[in-house]
Structures are given as C-alpha cells and as structure tokens.
Amino acid sequence: MQSQLILQNLAESIRLDAVETDFFLSLLHEQKLRRREYLLQAGEVCRYQSFVVSGCLKVSYLDPAGSEHVVKFAPENWWAFDLESFALQSGAFYSIQAIEDTEVLKISRANMDLLLDRVPQFEKFNRLMYQTAYIALQRRVTQNLASKADERYQQFQVKYPGLQNRVAQKDIASYLGVTPEFLSSMRRREMLMHF
Amino acid sequence: MQSQLILQNLAESIRLDAVETDFFLSLLHEQKLRRREYLLQAGEVCRYQSFVVSGCLKVSYLDPAGSEHVVKFAPENWWAFDLESFALQSGAFYSIQAIEDTEVLKISRANMDLLLDRVPQFEKFNRLMYQTAYIALQRRVTQNLASKADERYQQFQVKYPGLQNRVAQKDIASYLGVTPEFLSSMRRREMLMHF
DNA sequence: GTAAACTCTTAAGGTAGATTAAGAATCGGG
DNA sequence: CCCGATTCTTAATCTACCTTAAGAGTTTAC
Numbered sequence: 188m189q190s191q192l193i194l195q196n197l198a199e200s201i202r203l204d205a206v207e208t209d210f211f212l213s214l215l216h217e218q219k220l221r222r223r224e225y226l227l228q229a230g231e232v233c234r235y236q237s238f239v240v241s242g243c244l245k246v247s248y249l250d251p252a253g254s255e256h257v258v259k260f261a262p263e264n265w266w267a268f269d270l271e272s273f274a275l276q277s278g279a280f281y282s283i284q285a286i287e288d289t290e291v292l293k294i295s296r297a298n299m300d301l302l303l304d305r306v307p308q309f310e311k312f313n314r315l316m317y318q319t320a321y322i323a324l325q326r327r328v329t330q331n332l333a334s335k336a337d338e339r340y341q342q343f344q345v346k347y348p349g350l351q352n353r354v355a356q357k358d359i360a361s362y363l364g365v366t367p368e369f370l371s372s373m374r375r376r377e378m379l380m381h382f
Numbered sequence: 383m384q385s386q387l388i389l390q391n392l393a394e395s396i397r398l399d400a401v402e403t404d405f406f407l408s409l410l411h412e413q414k415l416r417r418r419e420y421l422l423q424a425g426e427v428c429r430y431q432s433f434v435v436s437g438c439l440k441v442s443y444l445d446p447a448g449s450e451h452v453v454k455f456a457p458e459n460w461w462a463f464d465l466e467s468f469a470l471q472s473g474a475f476y477s478i479q480a481i482e483d484t485e486v487l488k489i490s491r492a493n494m495d496l497l498l499d500r501v502p503q504f505e506k507f508n509r510l511m512y513q514t515a516y517i518a519l520q521r522r523v524t525q526n527l528a529s530k531a532d533e534r535y536q537q538f539q540v541k542y543p544g545l546q547n548r549v550a551q552k553d554i555a556s557y558l559g560v561t562p563e564f565l566s567s568m569r570r571r572e573m574l575m576h577f
Numbered sequence: 578g579t580a581a582a583c584t585c586t587t588a589a590g591g592t593a594g595a596t597t598a599a600g601a602a603t604c605g606g607g
Numbered sequence: 608c609c610c611g612a613t614t615c616t617t618a619a620t621c622t623a624c625c626t627t628a629a630g631a632g633t634t635t636a637c
C-alpha cells in the first residue's frame with residue numbers, strides 16, 4: 188500500500204507513534220478507479236472518507252436543470268468526500284468522479300469512529316479538517332462574490348498549480364461558473380496579451 | 383438577563399441539568415448595540431461568540447475595491463461571529479454590525495474553553511454548530527452557482543421570513559450579489575406580475 | 578481503423594445585470 | 608421642525624457572459 192503520502196499528510200496536523208500509525212493503516216482500504224468511474228454518486232450515502240494517492244477526482248453537483256457544477260478538484264494529497272453525507276449518513280448531495288485513473292486510500296465511517304475512540308489525536312485531526320474545509324469554502328464564497336471570471340481563473344491557477352493541463356476545459360469552466368466557450372475566449376485574450 | 387431564548391436554542395441540540403445551565407449562564411455577557419454600531423470590525427480578533435436575543439446583525443466583507451458584501455444576517459435566535467477568527471484568534475475577515483438596536487448574549491473564547499472542559503456536552507454543541515455552518519454555507523454556494531438573481535431572492539425570503547421589511551434594500555441586494563438598482567427592478571417586475 | 582461521440586474553438590447575436598445619473602422619499606442630527 | 612445625508616426608484620446606456628451554431632480536433636467503442 189502507498190502509505191507514505193497519507194502519513195505525511197497526517198503529520199501536518201498530528202503526531203502519531205508507531206503503534207498508532209500501524210493501527211491507522213490497518214483501517215484503510217485501497218481502491219483503484221479508472222477515468223470516469225464514480226467514487227460516489229449523488230443520492231448514495233457517503234460511507235468513506237477518501238485520500239487521493241495518485242490521479243485526480245472531481246466533486247460536482249448536478250442541478251435540477253441537469254447541468255453540472257464542479258465544486259472542487261482533488262489531485263494527489265487531497266481528501267475528498269461529501270462531508271454532510273459522511274457526518275449524518277444521509278444521501279449525498281455531490282458526486283465524486285475520477286477524471287484520471289486514480290488511486291485512493293479510504294476509511295469507513297465505522298473505522299473512523301473506532302479510530303476516534305482509540306486514538307484521541309484524531310479528534311483534533313477531524314476538527315482541523317472541518318475547520319479548514321469551512322474556512323476554504325468561506326474564502327471561495329467571498330472571492331466569488333468579489334471577483335470576475337478572469338480573476339477567478341487566476342485564483343484557480345494558484346490554488347491548483349499545474350492542474351489546468353490535466354483537467355478538461357469544460358470542467359475548469361464549470362468550476363469557475365462560466366461556459367466552456369467563455370473560458371476559451373478568456374484564454375485566447377490572455378494569450379494574445381503576452382505578445 | 384433575557385436567557386429564555388438562548389436556553390431554548392441550546393435545547394435543540396443538547397440537554398443540560400440545572401447546575402450546568404446555571405454555570406453556562408454565569409459565563410455569558412450581555413451587550414446592547416445601537417443601530418449601526420459594530421460588534422466586530424474586520425482585522426480585530428473575534429473574542430466572543432454572540433447570540434442575538436433581539437434586533438438584527440449583518441455579517442459582511444469589505445473587498446479590496448471598497449465595496450461591501452453581506453454574507454449573512456443574524457436576527458433573533460441566530461448566532462453570529464467570525465468562526466475562523468474565533469477559532470484561531472487571528473484577525474477577522476468579516477465585520478459584524480447592528481442594523482437595528484440589538485441585544486446579544488456573548489461568551490468569550492476563554493469561557494467557552496472552560497465550558498468545554500467542565501460540560502462535555504458543549505463539545506457536541508460546538509461540533510454541530512460547525513457542521514451546520516459548513517452545510518449551510520455549502521448549500522449557499524451550490525445554490526448561487528445554479529440560480530439567477532430572482533431565484534436567490536426567493537430563497538432569501540424563505541430563509542429569512544419577514545426580514546425583507548426590516549433590512550435595507552441595499553443590504554439585501556448586497557447579500558444577493560446584485561446592485562440595489564437591479565433589486566429594485568426585480569421587485570417592480572415581481573409586483574407587476576401580481577396584477 | 579474507422580465511425581460515432583465527445584471536446585475545443587471561433588464567431589454572431591442575445592440577455593442578465595452593472596453603471597451612471599437624477600429625482601423622490603426617508604432618515605437622522607441639531 | 609428643518610436641512611443634509613442616505614436610501615430607493617426609474618431610465619438610458621453599457622458590458623460580461625450566455626446561447627446557438629458550426630467546423631476542427633480528439634477520444635472512445637466496436
């Protein structure tokens with residue numbers, strides 16, 4: 188199992204000893220997804236919290252009119268799950284789909300509860316994850332209110348460096364909240380400006 | 383002290399005995415604000431978590447270009463604080479201002495820590511508050527992506543029933559992410575449709 | 578390996594919502 | 608109670624972004 192990246196990720200917020208580390212690793216499941224395969228479909232209960240080891244996922248919402256809105260991308264070293272559905276074990280609002288062949292390590296709700304019980308450190312990890320998620324979301328809301336499409340495009344490039352070359356234009360457009368046609372024309376204008 | 387409403391609010395998520403209730407109440411501070419007075423200014427550290435007993439607050443963000451974006455309203459029975467600033471004791475991103483004469487009950491960060499220590503029930507209360515805040519925000523993001531100004535106006539009316547008559551049009555416009563002029567013309571269209 | 582199905586681009590025309598301006602209504606301070 | 612400052616409205620003009628359409632490039636499926 189490719190455990191190095193996830194341990195590194197944990198180490199950013201908590202410190203575990205060898206026994207705790209092994210216990211944590213024993214609770215993980217490995218899963219490989221092909222491009223376009225779903226990790227979670229809207230409506231299902233989100234039973235796992237997933238960490239991306241390689242590849243890339245997209246988290247998106249299908250509105251009643253049938254158009255897709257990409258809410259976030261999760262390339263390697265990102266966590267992806269429907270927080271609401273995982274916490275309440277209710278039907279998921281979002282779908283999670285692989286946009287490249289992707290490998291994830293995931294932990295079930297039951298195992299996470301076990302972990303919280305046996306290794307109290309994870310309370311902190313969880314709390315920080317919630318906090319970070321909330322703060323990131325808040326920032327995105329206020330930025331979206333305050334900036335136009337081209338500024339949001341720049342912010343996307345800062346937040347996800349290099350990802351523009353791995354993700355379909357239409358998905359980037361959806362993330363930015365514009366049509367693919369408009370993104371295309373923004374990109375052209377941007378290129379022309381460099382000559 | 384007007385403690386009835388806040389106890390009722392707590393009772394929605396946790397159950398306290400008489401001793402715990404008294405201890406909780408002993409940690410609260412009362413504060414009265416005049417219309418236009420600030421409870422928190424952007425940049426300050428948010429030292430209190432505040433509950434609105436009467437009146438109404440607005441939480442807003444001043445973008446670099448100097449225009450205001452209202453993020454939420456807090457009429458009676460709502461909590462208001464800058465979650466990020468309160469949690470990390472960092473400079474606040476948002477300002478909180480009274481838009482009517484307002485009475486709040488607030489608890490300091492230190493007292494909240496004390497409370498968490500002595501009455502573990504509040505761990506749950508806090509976790510639920512974070513969770514709810516996150517979920518509400520997430521809903522707002524996806525709704526905003528998926529709907530136009532007039533639909534958002536309807537959603538505002540559902541979320542804050544009766545508030546349209548208490549809040550300035552310009553603040554509602556800012557909350558919806560449109561100009562006051564455009565809100566005005568939406569309202570006119572809406573009225574005309576009823577004849 | 579080729580047809581069908583997506584995806585990206587370009588361009589023309591359309592619309593939601595911004596901007597500017599100016600008058601009417603309302604509010605707030607002395 | 609009055610005057611200045613906000614706030615709300617209406618209307619004209621403008622712009623960011625959408626829609627539709629169509630051709631070129633790229634994947635996918637058989």
